[in-house]
Amino acid sequence: MTTTADYKTLAERASAELANATAEEALRWTAETFGDDFIVASNMQDAVLVDLVTKVKSDVDVLFLETGYHFAETIGTRDAVATVYPDIRIVNAQADQSVAEQDAEYGPKLHERDPGLCCNLRKVVPLRKTLANYSAWVTGVRRVDAPTRANTPIVTWDDRNGLVKINPIAPWTDDEFNDYIAEHGILQNPLVSIGYLSIGCAPCTAKVEPGQDPRSGRWAGQSKTECGLHG
Numbered sequence: 001m002t003t004t005a006d007y008k009t010l011a012e013r014a015s016a017e018l019a020n021a022t023a024e025e026a027l028r029w030t031a032e033t034f035g036d037d038f039i040v041a042s043n044m045q046d047a048v049l050v051d052l053v054t055k056v057k058s059d060v061d062v063l064f065l066e067t068g069y070h071f072a073e074t075i076g077t078r079d080a081v082a083t084v085y086p087d088i089r090i091v092n093a094q095a096d097q098s099v100a101e102q103d104a105e106y107g108p109k110l111h112e113r114d115p116g117l118c119c120n121l122r123k124v125v126p127l128r129k130t131l132a133n134y135s136a137w138v139t140g141v142r143r144v145d146a147p148t149r150a151n152t153p154i155v156t157w158d159d160r161n162g163l164v165k166i167n168p169i170a171p172w173t174d175d176e177f178n179d180y181i182a183e184h185g186i187l188q189n190p191l192v193s194i195g196y197l198s199i200g201c202a203p204c205t206a207k208v209e210p211g212q213d214p215r216s217g218r219w220a221g222q223s224k225t226e227c228g229l230h231g
């Protein structure tokens with residue numbers, strides 16, 4: 001039986017061996033190493049990562065954090081992705097409480113008063129519970145996303161959640177990313193075309209003016225910049 005310590009050692013070795021791997025090489029290694037025992041995270045801003053993964057394994061689990069606060073367009077994109085990639089299995093990770101139950105316990109609009117707690121209840125905890133069922137997860141984090149992500153490795157050990165984390169497009173520039181979407185006709189959330197460049201929950205996502213940092217539209221006006229998912 002493979003233990004946590006074994007996976008940690010595996011991640012450390014792969015981190016060095018795959019430091020300069022292409023996205024396809026990293027994903028091929030993931031599929032060969034973990035089989036069905038990994039999940040691919042998607043915020044349904046686009047289907048780039050799902051498209052890349054399904055080229056090496058069509059029947060993967062795709063994790064969507066169903067916070068109860070998403071734009072209708074994001075839910076529509078999730079459903080469209082499930083149609084375009086029919087072999088994938090969408091795993092909707094939900095909080096223990098519905099939004100209404102959370103409002104009853106903490107008061108309405110917790111996201112305005114304590115977004116850290118709201119994200120913890122609706123994203124961090126459901127993510128951790130879902131990831132406990134797998135030995136590895138794949139994310140679409142890129143180094144250009146934010147200064148906090150500048151050193152993101154392609155393979156690493158995720159100490160917080162206790163599993164291997166693969167970031168196959170970590171080195172991609174915005175041009176490489178947008179070229180992939182254009183060349184392969186990849187599904188995108190329709191909100192992107194009207195100025196939402198980093199899409200999260202509706203109450204915490206704003207449009208971004210041309211030339212501004214894409215993530216400036218997340219928790220605009222607050223000091224918070226990350227959900228706490230990729231720390």
Ligand code: SF4
Nearest residue numbers: 111115118119201204
């Ligand atoms: S992004 Fe906003 S609404 Fe969504 S979980 Fe975090 S604080 Fe709550």
